[in-house]
Amino acid sequence: MDKNIIAIVNTDVDIDTSDRDKVLELFRHVPATIMKNGKPRKHNTGVYFHEVPVNPYNGLCNIDYKEAEDIGLFKLDVLNVSLYQDIKSEEHMNELLNQEPIWELLQEKDFCDLLFHIRGHNDVCKKMKPTSVKELAAVLSVIRPAKRHLIGKDWDTVFSDVWTPPTAGGYYFKKSHAHSYSILVTIHMNLLCEQLS
Secondary structure, eight states: OOTTOOOOOOOOEEEEESOHHHHHHTSOOEEEEEEETTEEEEEEEEEESSOOOBOTTTOSBSSBHHHHHHTTOOOEEEEEOGGGGGOOOHHHHHHHHHSOOOGGGGGOHHHHTTSTTTTTOHHHHHHHOOOSHHHHHHHHHHTSGGGGGGTTOOHHHHHHHTTSOOTTOOOOOOHHHHHHHHHHHHHHHHHHHHHHO
């Protein structure tokens, strides 16, 4: 590769934590900037852990996060996921992770409405009837606007299109995000069953 060519890699990395503020206290970082109505605002979750140009008046990155990505700055999204507060240890997490969830519970509105990322989408779960992490990942994607046309379709049809970026744009879940969150939803399902027993 020509050493004068700079490769720009666009990434989307989320780090889920039980307490975002506590984590960020441990590391020097600069909050990302998002432009709203022509004014710079603090990005809800994005931070930089490397040197970036900083606005001395507000302490934010001096470049909007989209432009920053285009020039190769690497933003990480540090997110609060409150269900982690109920996980007692790494062993407890592994137990929850390795346990097959009771998939039929996704057909119950009261249970579904307790779940991270699925809350309010029991109607979709009833139509799709997921019974695996892979199918649940697809459900998490079809509840996004760009893939809603797949709701209620057979799994072969869903999987032929669900991970394809939409040509007309629109918000959709990338496969990596959907699978990660699908695993987290199954952990949450098992955690709720443990707490309710």
